[in-house]
Every structure is written in structure tokens, then in C-alpha cells.
Amino acid sequence: MSRFDHLILDHVRAMPTYVPGRSPRQAEAESGVPCIKMASNENPFGPSxxxxxxxxxxxxxxxxxxxxxxxxxxxxxxxxxxxxxxxxxxxxxxxxxxxxxxxxxxxxxxxxxxxxxxxxxxxxxxxxxxxxxxxxxxxxxxxxxxxxxxxxxxxxxxxxxxxxxxxxxxxxxxxxxxxxxxxxxxxxxxxxxxxxxxxxxxxxxxxxxxxxxxxxxxxxxxxxxxxxxxxxxxxxxxxxxxxxxxxxxxxxxxxxxxxxxxxxxxxxxxxxxxxxxFAHVEKTTQNNLRGAEYLTRSLAELGLTALPTWTNFLYVDLGEPASPFAKRLEGEGVIVRPMTGNWNAPTAIRVTIGTPEQNAVFLGAMKKVLTSAAVR
Ligand SMILES: Cc1ncc(COP(=O)(O)O)c(C=O)c1O
Missing domain, CATH: 3.40.640.10 (Type I PLP-dependent aspartate aminotransferase-like (Major domain))
Structure with a gap:
């Protein structure tokens, strides 16, 4: 609530604030570990x-x-x-x-x-x-x-x-x-x-x-x-x-x-x-085809199902609240997007397909978070 609320149109007051993928700077400040961002479907090879x-x-x-x-x-x-x-x-x-x-x-x-x-x-x-x-x-x-x-x-x-x-x-x-x-x-x-x-x-x-x-x-x-x-x-x-x-x-x-x-x-x-x-787009899409296949198969080995994708990200329903899970992943150096709020899927995460190296870091982090959850 602020003293300006009464000035604002009703439908604007009812609007949610857009919550973007967290930046590495934000995540690192909280987790204390260097983080890679796989949360906003950006190009992992950088700009053309x-x-x-x-x-x-x-x-x-x-x-x-x-x-x-x-x-x-x-x-x-x-x-x-x-x-x-x-x-x-x-x-x-x-x-x-x-x-x-x-x-x-x-x-x-x-x-x-x-x-x-x-x-x-x-x-x-x-x-x-x-x-x-x-x-x-x-x-x-x-x-x-x-x-x-x-x-x-x-x-x-x-x-x-x-x-x-x-x-x-x-x-x-x-x-x-x-x-x-x-x-x-x-x-x-x-x-x-x-x-x-x-x-x-x-x-x-x-x-x-x-x-x-x-x-x-x-x-x-x-x-x-x-x-x-x-x-x-x-x-x-x-x-x-x-x-x-x-x-x-x-x-x-x-x-x-x-x-x-x-x-x-x-x-x-x-x-x-x-x-x-064309070369940059080709490099990006070919890497994405390989990454989608590799991550989908590797997640299945961890007992998780990624939905079939036509994009540069995977949607994985964890069957547990996604926000705390995403927070634990940040503790292992990877930022993903929990599908909470207006995304309407509070037990799912979305992960951007990265470079082969980033995909390996993500899978390592997933293994650690899943294992520590099983031990607790
Ligand atoms: C389906 C869809 N449309 C549009 C956009 C927005 O793209 P832009 O960066 O051009 O605003 C995104 C970005 O994530 C998206 O996922």
C-alpha cells in the first residue's frame, strides 16, 4: 500500500509485477557461489x-x-x-x-x-x-x-x-x-x-x-x-x-x-x-537440438520427465514446490525458472538449454539437489 494507491486506475492496481529470471549477480549475492543463468531462454553463445x-x-x-x-x-x-x-x-x-x-x-x-x-x-x-x-x-x-x-x-x-x-x-x-x-x-x-x-x-x-x-x-x-x-x-x-x-x-x-x-x-x-x-543461428539451433536430446535423456536417468520440446528450453514437473528447489539449485550455481505465480505450474521448472558445458553443470547441480533431498 502506498499513499498514491487512490490515484491509480483499478485495473492497473490489480496488475501483477512481472518477475524476470534472476540475474547471476542477484543469485550470487544470496548463494555466495558463481552462478550460470539458464532461466530466460537467452542464447548461451552470446550475440551474433x-x-x-x-x-x-x-x-x-x-x-x-x-x-x-x-x-x-x-x-x-x-x-x-x-x-x-x-x-x-x-x-x-x-x-x-x-x-x-x-x-x-x-x-x-x-x-x-x-x-x-x-x-x-x-x-x-x-x-x-x-x-x-x-x-x-x-x-x-x-x-x-x-x-x-x-x-x-x-x-x-x-x-x-x-x-x-x-x-x-x-x-x-x-x-x-x-x-x-x-x-x-x-x-x-x-x-x-x-x-x-x-x-x-x-x-x-x-x-x-x-x-x-x-x-x-x-x-x-x-x-x-x-x-x-x-x-x-x-x-x-x-x-x-x-x-x-x-x-x-x-x-x-x-x-x-x-x-x-x-x-x-x-x-x-x-x-x-x-x-x-546464418552461421550464428545455425550454430545455436544445432547445439540446441543436441542439448535437448542430451538433457532429456539425462533427466530421465535421474527419474524426471521433461516435456517434448520444440524450443530452447525444457519444462520439467518436479512433483514438489519448484521455488525452494530452484533456490537449492542456485546454491549449486545454476539459475532456472520456477513456474510459479502467473506461470500457473508451481511444481515445475523451466531450464534453458545451454552449451554442452552449461548443460553438464546443470545436471551436476540437479544430481546434488536431488540426492540431498533424498538424504534429508
Ligand atoms: C513466447 C514469448 N513471446 C515473446 C517473448 C518476448 O520476447 P522479447 O524479448 O522480444 O520481448 C518471449 C520471451 O521470453 C516469449 O517466451
Whole structure:
């Protein structure tokens, strides 16, 4: 409680505070041991080196405001996906784009729909504009599209789908999504949040299936907003840059709502270079394929089941409260994310797949924590 509470809108007062993955500095200060962070699905190899070089060069010009419409990057993204630049909006991470969607099409009395275990920014962006978020139970740890359709009301304006999903790592097939879009009423915009697209593509190739038709939907002019980010496979999480791809008629409204100059020229230069750095993405996704297999098998040897993943993290239900478990792991030098609070899975942890060395440290720490729990 503070003396300012009465000044605050009711729906803002009710908002939870976003709880990020703990930083090594925080964890080390408490545990007294050096920690590696495997809590926020960042790139364990660091940023694209080409992006670092481009950002260093761009830093010399930060006295100038950035170019407002990010035309070079939009053009490059358009070429990459076979769309028009008018279909692209560059934003300060996909988190900002989620706020833009909410501010453009949601309001008190309207609602959005998502799954009951999905990205925790979804409830925040809805609550920030006073809209309701309907959270539909999952089926087999994946979005239940049939149940989502059943939950649609006259007041529904958005459906938020993370594909693959954070935190369960599940993926919906293009056929399932196409069927679903055919059924969604016209007053609803479907957000396909593809933050982990590069990892999903690599898994899909390995498993002989296809990942996504999202850009086709935009070309077909459907009510779809595709979100992509440079925070994950390209390793630019702190640069804060991502983009939306949607029909031009929607993009022009989103553009009005976006905070002007919120994408820095440094971030744009980094993203442009990272877009062409195929080697870094390939190294990252190939390491991830191997790491997913190795960690899943090794966790099974410890008696734990990781859900099948299409992403750069694993979701493991421990069958015991995850927060104290995560704290004990920090005592062994590894930070993971307990799926408490709005994650809605208080007995599960999510661990980012790391380098081979980080994965080995994580498994060593898991063994110690599990053994000490068995002794106690
Ligand atoms: C599903 C999903 N969407 C969006 C984001 C946010 O990415 P950004 O860093 O671009 O805001 C994340 C980050 O963890 C995510 O998991």
C-alpha cells in the first residue's frame, strides 16, 4: 500500500509485477557461489558477432534520433519472408508489440483468450488496458484450439497463441492452425507469437514435419499478427528488438500506437546484421537440438520427465514446490525458472538449454539437489 494507491486506475492496481529470471549477480549475492543463468531462454553463445560489430559502429551516431520507420530493417525482413514492407512493424521486442496489440484492439468490457499456462506477459498487457484475459485449460500440455473456439464471446477481440509455447515447449501444426483460423470469427485477431521460430524450424526439419505457415496467412489477408524476436536465436535480448508481420491495414494502426523512437538505431543496426548471420543461428539451433536430446535423456536417468520440446528450453514437473528447489539449485550455481505465480505450474521448472558445458553443470547441480533431498 502506498499513499498514491487512490490515484491509480483499478485495473492497473490489480496488475501483477512481472518477475524476470534472476540475474547471476542477484543469485550470487544470496548463494555466495558463481552462478550460470539458464532461466530466460537467452542464447548461451552470446550475440551474433556480426551484430556486435554493427552495433559498435552505430554507437558513434547516437546523437541522432533513429529513423522512425526502420525502413532498412523492414525491407530486409520483407525480403526474408516474401512479404511487403507495409506488412512489417519493428518494435522494442515482441513484448512491446503485445502491448501495442492490446492498446489498439482491447479495452474494458472486451477480452482476449489464451491458454492457462503460457507467456506471462499476456495477462499483463490485457490488464494494463482493463481487458479480461480468458485462460483456457490446456490439453496434453498444449494449446487446446477447440476449447479456445468454445470460449470465444461477442466481446472477444484477440486470441494469443505462443507457438511453440512458453513454458510447455509444445507446437501446433500448420494444419491445426489453418483449421482453427477458418473457424475464428471475423471480429477476432489471432496473434501467433513465434518467438522460438528458429528452434522450432530446426526440430521440425529433424522430425520430418513442417513448422508454420504464418506468413501465408498474412499474404492471404487473414486477421493474423505474427510476432518474431531477435532476443532468442540471434542473441540480442538486451538490445530489445523484434517485429510484427500482419496485413498492412492492421499495421498502419499499430504504427500509430507504437511509442515513437522506441527502437534504437543501435538495436536496428544489430538486428539488420543478425538477420544475415546464418552461421550464428545455425550454430545455436544445432547445439540446441543436441542439448535437448542430451538433457532429456539425462533427466530421465535421474527419474524426471521433461516435456517434448520444440524450443530452447525444457519444462520439467518436479512433483514438489519448484521455488525452494530452484533456490537449492542456485546454491549449486545454476539459475532456472520456477513456474510459479502467473506461470500457473508451481511444481515445475523451466531450464534453458545451454552449451554442452552449461548443460553438464546443470545436471551436476540437479544430481546434488536431488540426492540431498533424498538424504534429508
Ligand atoms: C513466447 C514469448 N513471446 C515473446 C517473448 C518476448 O520476447 P522479447 O524479448 O522480444 O520481448 C518471449 C520471451 O521470453 C516469449 O517466451
Amino acid at each position: 558477432p556480426l551484430a556486435v560489430e554493427a552495433m559498435q559502429a552505430a554507437a558513434a551516431n547516437v546523437n541522432w534520433y533513429p529513423e522512425i520507420d526502420n525502413s532498412d530493417l523492414r525491407a530486409a525482413i520483407a525480403v526474408r519472408h516474401g512479404i511487403d514492407p507495409t506488412n512489417v512493424l519493428v518494435t522494442c521486442g515482441s513484448s512491446q508489440m503485445l502491448h501495442i496489440v492490446a492498446r489498439t484492439i482491447l479495452a474494458p468490457g472486451l477480452n482476449a483468450i489464451t491458454a492457462d499456462r503460457s507467456f506471462i506477459v499476456y495477462p499483463i498487457v490485457c490488464m494494463a488496458v482493463g481487458a479480461d484475459l480468458i485462460r483456457v485449460p490446456m490439453r496434453d500440455n498444449a494449446f487446446n484450439l477447440g476449447a479456445i473456439l468454445d470460449a470465444v464471446t461477442h466481446e472477444t477481440r484477440a486470441i494469443l497463441i505462443a507457438n511453440p509455447n512458453n513454458p510447455t515447449g509444445s507446437m501446433l501444426s500448420p494444419a491445426d492452425i489453418t483449421r482453427f483460423l477458418d473457424e475464428v470469427p471475423d471480429q477476432v485477431v489471432v496473434v501467433l507469437d513465434e518467438a522460438y521460430a528458429e528452434f522450432a524450424e530446426a526440430f521440425a526439419q529433424q522430425r520430418g514435419v513442417s513448422y508454420s505457415r504464418s506468413f501465408d496467412y498474412v499474404r492471404e489477408g487473414r486477421n493474423v499478427v505474427v510476432l518474431r524476436t531477435f532476443s532468442k536465436a540471434q542473441g540480442l535480448a538486451a538490445a530489445r528488438i523484434g517485429y510484427a508481420v500482419a496485413p498492412a491495414g492492421l499495421i498502419q494502426y499499430f504504427m500509430r500506437v507504437k511509442t515513437v523512437f522506441s527502437v534504437s538505431s543501435i538495436a536496428e543496426a544489430g538486428a539488420l546484421a543478425a538477420l544475415g548471420d
